[in-house]
Amino acid sequence: MSSATGDSTSKTPQLTDEIKEQFLKKDASKGSRVSGKEWKIQKKAFRVKALGVKSSWEKRQLQREKDKQTNAKLKEMKDERERERKEKIQAIKERREKIAEKERYEKLATIMKAKKLDRLKRREKRNKMLKER
Template sequence: MSATAETKTAPAAGPVAVQGMRKNGKQWHQPKTAFRPTAGLTPYARRAEERKALAAVKAKEKEMKDEKEAERQRRIEAIRTKRAAKAEHERYQLMEEKMHKKRVERLKRREKRNKMLKS
């Protein structure tokens, strides 16, 4: 029984590098490594590739933002035209209450002709 208990309690991980106490007493800090000034340098070709990839990502983001803005503007324009049509309809309703129906129809046709000439 003691043999099986020892195998169960033994850690499954490999050997862990044990280090002694730090000289300055700050054990909670990460251990320092040697200073290597050329470690972070990358070749020009790799930097150019990274720049190209970043530019492609930015272009895609801009395209997506433009599409979203165009959809938003389309919705706003639809709301504006709907409101304008509703206001015009209400205006004609008020005119019909005051004037004869045929005269209102004649005014409508005349206004449509004027709109066509203006645009």
């Protein structure tokens, strides 16, 4: 039991520098407390001061580099898809133009054949008339 009493004497509160400053040093600009409890420790607002720095600069630089590479790859893939899409559209347009041109030439060919036939008929008529004389 004597050790318990010895422990109790050793457990007397030791005033640290911080506690001493809070008790002994009073800021005159703050004035007196409204409650009148001047012996209470002035509490400070709990704010995490170092929220922003979670990773080292090198890690952030590496992450930025990875992000840049990823974004570049994504952009390249999007550009590739867009290029392929435009090529398909261009091929479809060209094919349609060729079909339209072919149809136009076929129509012209039928017209030209008719004109040629008319010419030949006229020539034949002329030749016939000349032969009949």
